[in-house]
Amino acid sequence: MTDPRYDVVAIGNAIVDVMAPCEDELIEELELAKGGMTLVDTERAKELYDAMGRATEISGGSAANTLAGMAALGAQCAFVGQVAKDQLGDIFAHDIRAVGIDFDTAPREGDPPTARCLIFVTPDGERTMNTFLGASQFLPPAALDEELIASAGVLYLEGYLWDPEEPRSAMRRAIEVARNAGRKVAFTASESFVIDRHGDDFRALIEEGKIDILFVNEHELATLTGEQDFDAGLDMLKDKVPTLVATRSAKGAVAIQGGTRAEVAAEPIDKVVDTTGAGDLFAAGFLTGHTRGEGLETCLRIGAICAGEIISHIGARSEKDLKALVAEKLG
Amino acid sequence: MTDPRYDVVAIGNAIVDVMAPCEDELIEELELAKGGMTLVDTERAKELYDAMGRATEISGGSAANTLAGMAALGAQCAFVGQVAKDQLGDIFAHDIRAVGIDFDTAPREGDPPTARCLIFVTPDGERTMNTFLGASQFLPPAALDEELIASAGVLYLEGYLWDPEEPRSAMRRAIEVARNAGRKVAFTASESFVIDRHGDDFRALIEEGKIDILFVNEHELATLTGEQDFDAGLDMLKDKVPTLVATRSAKGAVAIQGGTRAEVAAEPIDKVVDTTGAGDLFAAGFLTGHTRGEGLETCLRIGAICAGEIISHIGARSEKDLKALVAEKLG
Numbered sequence: 001m002t003d004p005r006y007d008v009v010a011i012g013n014a015i016v017d018v019m020a021p022c023e024d025e026l027i028e029e030l031e032l033a034k035g036g037m038t039l040v041d042t043e044r045a046k047e048l049y050d051a052m053g054r055a056t057e058i059s060g061g062s063a064a065n066t067l068a069g070m071a072a073l074g075a076q077c078a079f080v081g082q083v084a085k086d087q088l089g090d091i092f093a094h095d096i097r098a099v100g101i102d103f104d105t106a107p108r109e110g111d112p113p114t115a116r117c118l119i120f121v122t123p124d125g126e127r128t129m130n131t132f133l134g135a136s137q138f139l140p141p142a143a144l145d146e147e148l149i150a151s152a153g154v155l156y157l158e159g160y161l162w163d164p165e166e167p168r169s170a171m172r173r174a175i176e177v178a179r180n181a182g183r184k185v186a187f188t189a190s191e192s193f194v195i196d197r198h199g200d201d202f203r204a205l206i207e208e209g210k211i212d213i214l215f216v217n218e219h220e221l222a223t224l225t226g227e228q229d230f231d232a233g234l235d236m237l238k239d240k241v242p243t244l245v246a247t248r249s250a251k252g253a254v255a256i257q258g259g260t261r262a263e264v265a266a267e268p269i270d271k272v273v274d275t276t277g278a279g280d281l282f283a284a285g286f287l288t289g290h291t292r293g294e295g296l297e298t299c300l301r302i303g304a305i306c307a308g309e310i311i312s313h314i315g316a317r318s319e320k321d322l323k324a325l326v327a328e329k330l331g
Numbered sequence: 332m333t334d335p336r337y338d339v340v341a342i343g344n345a346i347v348d349v350m351a352p353c354e355d356e357l358i359e360e361l362e363l364a365k366g367g368m369t370l371v372d373t374e375r376a377k378e379l380y381d382a383m384g385r386a387t388e389i390s391g392g393s394a395a396n397t398l399a400g401m402a403a404l405g406a407q408c409a410f411v412g413q414v415a416k417d418q419l420g421d422i423f424a425h426d427i428r429a430v431g432i433d434f435d436t437a438p439r440e441g442d443p444p445t446a447r448c449l450i451f452v453t454p455d456g457e458r459t460m461n462t463f464l465g466a467s468q469f470l471p472p473a474a475l476d477e478e479l480i481a482s483a484g485v486l487y488l489e490g491y492l493w494d495p496e497e498p499r500s501a502m503r504r505a506i507e508v509a510r511n512a513g514r515k516v517a518f519t520a521s522e523s524f525v526i527d528r529h530g531d532d533f534r535a536l537i538e539e540g541k542i543d544i545l546f547v548n549e550h551e552l553a554t555l556t557g558e559q560d561f562d563a564g565l566d567m568l569k570d571k572v573p574t575l576v577a578t579r580s581a582k583g584a585v586a587i588q589g590g591t592r593a594e595v596a597a598e599p600i601d602k603v604v605d606t607t608g609a610g611d612l613f614a615a616g617f618l619t620g621h622t623r624g625e626g627l628e629t630c631l632r633i634g635a636i637c638a639g640e641i642i643s644h645i646g647a648r649s650e651k652d653l654k655a656l657v658a659e660k661l662g
Contacts (some may be wrong), residue, residue: 020429054399054426054648057388087444088417095385098351113418243493317385 009152012063014081020055020079028214045132055154059095069284070320078102084135088114125272150181159190186213264300266307340483343394345412376463390426393491400615403653409433415466420446456603468495481512489520517544523554595631598639613638
């Protein structure tokens, strides 16, 4: 096994976020699932966009946000995801490359257009996401560069992309390629509704020992294990997943690895402005620490610092120099 | 003459801003005119975008920003500008309508795409703009709804759009329509380089008495009059333009109307984050006061409050409730 060329390669949704502030009344009026992520079709996407205020466009996607954080921390990263050959696709490709991430998935011709996520941000900082998957759902297994997958220390997968069939097949294939190359597979469950739809698949992957690093939040842990008690949920998974990481919003995060359990408090911040990307950036910090061989507690701490930065402003990609911030806070 | 249906109708560039922070070194390396606006062709736009970091897209355009501010202050507004039938065009149309502005210019089929302005924001808050005019330069005189122009109390024109031929003809025609309907014509010189190119046209319009309200900053005033001294420059124009408004960045602004001169200091703010849109929002505040029949000093004050809000954050459209802010500050 040669040394990996990349610290991480991620497969995820290639999405442009369309964000606008709104009042709680609009969430009710539009019958949105506040705080959650809902898949929407063309018609519903149009209806929601029409009801949305003046918006800001910024490249997003859960795994892509995680990679952007890792790249900012100095990790070598590559991304695999499907955009269409259109303006939003150009924007996504520009932005991910601009932060130093290799991205070579060929854009897809014709309809549907590049994916977008309509994000309504309420005054409490919660984001309600409505994703039109567009081209993103057509990432074909054939688009996988198996040499690329084998050349990264960690393969990182987002649960959101388990919904559409083609990317799911691509991710299954990527897991095999990574494991055969002796690499680690990291997986984020993304959201409890995703587990509602695909829990059996996820549980099977875990039982088969195919997930080396698993990221869940407390709701996802409960949905995945069927166990409402947080610690009981962790107990059910800790012997099946070599590195288990569970985040708990304001209550911080827990990781269990090889029988060792570590905890970290949430980073104190002045004001939660927008929670978009908190989990993505926590994963970025944790994984960066992990790929550098840091101890469990330090990995958690880097995750918490990155998550704290991202929720203190609008948008899911960092505004500060994350590397300097982490260096300063770790001391 | 019937009462106007709109307070203002503006003709301007229909542009999406593509903004990214950058260091001064990059400005030098790319040989950009720091603080200025440069028109760029497709090739140069691509080169600059490739060199640009991760960006945020937000609808812009000078006159459109002014209207967005006026709409936020409660004015009835309509916009005329040319987008292409593409994703950026959809974004522009959505955003301007989302703030309550009527916008009915039909999108243009085929190439070129919707205009974009690549904005590099340096740590001192200055913005260096590079505009790819795209579809915006093809606003045809035929697209003018003359009834619309005649139905607004004020016709507001941006100097930036004087560069391309078709919109220039459209604006000349609009001036005639507005004047014949007994409406006022307001004009912003936009930038001194624009005056370098079209000063003779602008001076002729002024001499012919076709401009009722003129917005200039001190550089533009000097370029337009050939007079380096600020007060001497004002003296040259004050009898030719019924309402003359001159802004001076941190030094505040001056207005002269019917022999009366009023001044206002710049609004004190904690930190200049990004000066994009300062002039646009000053015009928004001043014009809103003017259309309401406020005194000259109050008009200047509303302008200063709006400009102060916009430079305290990234982006050229307001993040706060401008109406409440102005009400609070005016007392």
